[in-house]
Amino acid sequence: MSAAAGTVPGTGHLGPAATMRASVLRGPGDVVVEERAVPRPGPGEVAVRVASVGVCGSDTHYYDHGRIGRFVVESPLVLGHEAAGEVAALGPGVSSLAVGQRVSVEPGVPDLTCPQCLAGRYNLCPDMRFFATPPIDGAFAEYVVVHAAFAHPVPETISDDAAALLEPLSVGIWACRRGRVGAGSRVLVTGAGPIGLVSVQVARAFGATEIVVSDVNPARLALARDLGATEVVDARTARVTDLPRPPEVLLECSGHPAATAEAIRALDRAGRAVLVGMGGDELPLPLSVVQERELEVTGTFRYANTWPTAIALVGAGRIDLDRLVTGTYRLDQAEDALTAGRRDPRSVKVVVHPQT
Numbered sequence: 001m002s003a004a005a006g007t008v009p010g011t012g013h014l015g016p017a018a019t020m021r022a023s024v025l026r027g028p029g030d031v032v033v034e035e036r037a038v039p040r041p042g043p044g045e046v047a048v049r050v051a052s053v054g055v056c057g058s059d060t061h062y063y064d065h066g067r068i069g070r071f072v073v074e075s076p077l078v079l080g081h082e083a084a085g086e087v088a089a090l091g092p093g094v095s096s097l098a099v100g101q102r103v104s105v106e107p108g109v110p111d112l113t114c115p116q117c118l119a120g121r122y123n124l125c126p127d128m129r130f131f132a133t134p135p136i137d138g139a140f141a142e143y144v145v146v147h148a149a150f151a152h153p154v155p156e157t158i159s160d161d162a163a164a165l166l167e168p169l170s171v172g173i174w175a176c177r178r179g180r181v182g183a184g185s186r187v188l189v190t191g192a193g194p195i196g197l198v199s200v201q202v203a204r205a206f207g208a209t210e211i212v213v214s215d216v217n218p219a220r221l222a223l224a225r226d227l228g229a230t231e232v233v234d235a236r237t238a239r240v241t242d243l244p245r246p247p248e249v250l251l252e253c254s255g256h257p258a259a260t261a262e263a264i265r266a267l268d269r270a271g272r273a274v275l276v277g278m279g280g281d282e283l284p285l286p287l288s289v290v291q292e293r294e295l296e297v298t299g300t301f302r303y304a305n306t307w308p309t310a311i312a313l314v315g316a317g318r319i320d321l322d323r324l325v326t327g328t329y330r331l332d333q334a335e336d337a338l339t340a341g342r343r344d345p346r347s348v349k350v351v352v353h354p355q356t
């Protein structure tokens with residue numbers, strides 16, 4: 001561990017006047033670095049000194065538009081929800097973690113008391129507090145505070161960047177669980193962005209033996225092959241409905257309504273369509289196909305209880321998250337990080353290192 005600015009080495013107590021830098025979204029296209037008070041961990045919480053934060057499509061969307069659906073940026077917001085670092089201070093009553101321990105942050109903390117939480121579906125908690133979703137600040141900052149149970153210790157074999165990317169990996173794990181991907185599954189992944197590429201790797205780790213990936217970006221299709229796709233379809237020139245064997249599970253990661261409808265048509269009888277990608281609010285559903293083939297169509301919303309699986313798979317080398325990182329930025333370059341995807345078609349995942 002290193003003695004961070006704002007911490008007293010050996011105790012983990014944050015000094016009384018400690019400030020930190022945070023990258024703040026003030027409105028569409030307007031991100032600045034501000035000095036802010038270091039957040040204090042309350043009872044049951046820890047402060048985490050952030051080493052790496054992934055940039056997600058939702059961050060870019062807030063940057064571009066200032067809103068996602070009903071979530072509107074009405075006051076300055078710190079973006080970033082894919083974070084990892086080391087524990088910098090413990091709140092009262094925390095004994096499960098130690099100062100200096102490396103952790104991956106699960107960025108949504110539910111109320112833990114409502115019927116959905118008690119049923120084990122805490123991702124559906126109506127009182128979820130989720131990083132970088134108005135009005136909750138995210139992790140483009142030197143420190144964040146999180147519930148101790150949502151700061152998951154990671155082994156030294158997992159890099160800081162990979163520890164941050166356990167969050168998008170969790171989306172892929174949840175999608176494969178929802179689609180009941182298992183040994184010998186035939187899977188179609190539409191969209192080879194970061195979520196599609198982690199979904200490919202999870203499907204392989206879960207035992208899928210046919211993993212077809214479709215996208216319009218050749219660089220991403222090549223990476224999909226490297227990461228476990230057994231077949232790729234360039235959607236500019238070929239159709240997933242022409243595959244020799246119909247897939248059993250669709251992991252829809254493009255968010256493109258027309259691509260989604262076509263992929264549903266490609267499914268085998270009794271197939272399962274898992275809608276992960278976010279695109280249009282409405283979708284033309286080929287209902288006769290859904291009915292005649294008894295397809296299951298399900299949404300996914302984030303994830304629940306995925307970090308233990310994510311840590312085990314990455315720690316064991318079954319999934320490579322570092323491979324997805326195509327750019328690294330300092331905190332004061334957050335704007336460049338947020339726009340990297342549109343400037344470079346070879347960009348897959350970029351990360352911000354807030355301590356730099």
Ligand SMILES: [Zn+2]
Pocket residue numbers: 110111112113114115116117118122124125126127
């Ligand atoms: Zn709840």
